[in-house]
Amino acid sequence: MRRRFDLIVWDWDGTLADSTGMITHAIVTAAEQVGLPALDPHAARNIIGLGLRESIHTLYGDIPAEKAQALAQQYTANYYAGEAAIPLFEGAQELIAELHRRGFKLAVATGKGRRGLNLALEHCGLGSYFHTTRTVDECFSKPHPQMLDEIMEFCVVRPERTLMIGDSSYDLQMAENAGAQAAAVTFGAQTREKLLGYNSIEIFDAFNDLSTWLLTKE
Numbered sequence: 001m002r003r004r005f006d007l008i009v010w011d012w013d014g015t016l017a018d019s020t021g022m023i024t025h026a027i028v029t030a031a032e033q034v035g036l037p038a039l040d041p042h043a044a045r046n047i048i049g050l051g052l053r054e055s056i057h058t059l060y061g062d063i064p065a066e067k068a069q070a071l072a073q074q075y076t077a078n079y080y081a082g083e084a085a086i087p088l089f090e091g092a093q094e095l096i097a098e099l100h101r102r103g104f105k106l107a108v109a110t111g112k113g114r115r116g117l118n119l120a121l122e123h124c125g126l127g128s129y130f131h132t133t134r135t136v137d138e139c140f141s142k143p144h145p146q147m148l149d150e151i152m153e154f155c156v157v158r159p160e161r162t163l164m165i166g167d168s169s170y171d172l173q174m175a176e177n178a179g180a181q182a183a184a185v186t187f188g189a190q191t192r193e194k195l196l197g198y199n200s201i202e203i204f205d206a207f208n209d210l211s212t213w214l215l216t217k218e
Contacts, residue, residue, distance in 0.1 A: 004161075004163075004217070005104070005161055005162065005163040005181070006104065006105055006155075006157045006161045006162070007104070007105040007106075007107065007151070007152065007155050007157040007161060007162045007163070008099060008104050008105070008106055008107075008162075008163050008165065008214070009106075009107045009108070009109050009148060009151055009162060009163065009164045009165070009180075010106070010107070010108050010109070010165050010166075011049065011108075011109060011110055011111075011164075011165065011166035011167060011168070011171045011188075012108055012110040012112055012117060012120065013048055013049070013110065013111070013112065013167075013188070013189070014048055014049075014166075014167035014168070014185075014187070014188020014189045015165055015166050015167045015171075015185055015188055016088055016089065016092045016096075016108075016126075017086050017087070017088055017089070017092075017120060017124075018086065018087050018088065018089050019086045020045060020048060020167075020188050020189050022079070022082050022083075022086060023048055023079065024041050024044045024045045024048070025078075026075055026078035026079045026082070027039065027044045027047075027055070027059075027075050027078075028041055028044050029078055030071055030074035030075040030077075030078050031059075031071060033074050034067065034070040034071050034074050036060065036063070036067065036071060037060075039059060043059065044059065045189050045190075046168075046189065046190060046194070047059060048111070048167075048168060048188070048189035049111050049142055049166065049167070049168035049169075049170040049171060049189060050111050050141050050142065050170060051111050051136035051141035051142075052072050052075065052076075052111075052113070052136070053068075053072070053141075054141045055111075056068050056071055056072060079116070080116075080119075083116065083119060083120065083123075086120070086123075088124055088126075089187070089207040090207060090208075091207050091208055091211050092207060093124065093125075093126065094211075095207075095210075095211045095214065095215070096126055096129050097129060098215065099129075099214065099215075100129040105131050105155045105157060106129055106130050106131060107130055107131055107132050107133060107134070107151045107154075107155065108130055108133040108134070109133075109134050109142070109147040109148055109151060109164070109171075109174070110133070110134070110135055110136070111135075111136050111141060111142055111170070112135055112136065113135055113136060113137050114135045114137040114138065116135075117133060117135050121133075131154070131155055132150075132151055132154045132155065134146075134147040134150055134151055138150075141170075142168075142170035142171060142173070142174045143169075143170045143171075143172075143173030143174040143176075143177055144174065144177065145174055145177040145178035145179075147174065148162070148164060148174055148175065148177075148178035148180055149178055152178070152180070159178055159179035159180045160179070160180075160181070162178075162180040162181065163180065163181050163182070163183060164178075164180050164181070164182045164183070165182070165183045165184075165185065165210070166182070166184065166185070166188075167184070167185045167186070167187070167188025167189050167190060168188070168189050168190050168195075169190060169194060169195065169197070169198050171184070172184055172195065172198035172199060172200055173198060175199075176198070176199050181201055182198075182199065182200045182201065183200055183201055183202045183203070183204065183210070183213075184198070184200040184202070184203045184204070185203070185204045185205075185207070185210060186203060186204065186205050187204075187205065187206060187207060192205065
């Protein structure tokens, strides 16, 4: 049977990497360190997937530029202090390797910066499996479709043959804006209730369920 997708594009944090808790802690702590009003961890968790500048604006609105810069710098320091210890979800490494073996084109579209993604790929050893990657340093932040548009163009794959997998509404909106299909996961930043309001062909509560679906349905 002909498979449904040729290109699978992955979000990173909260989708392949089990980093949601660390990111939330890093931004909540950074706000405290630079003297900004305390952040609710739930609100901080919900901005994962955006670029850092967009995240700060979502959380604090139009704060003075020097405060926004201080928060960004402190968050970055907190994040890199713990980045090397972030694990992939159990089964992620094996799934990516198997999808690559089966001939799928694979890519990453992430709200991380380029430095952070490169470090993560080096740490986990998955870099060679991805045909291309896009970060917020090269493209507009999600949900703008630029990341997906550039990935599809690079891989020469049509939107209807492309699947975006992510843990946030920003991933699902980006896929819709690019004309691609999307699958959502609830083990990352946002809850099933939050993700139900957006267009996705499947929602998965466990990485193993996602893996089984990809390997048996595709």
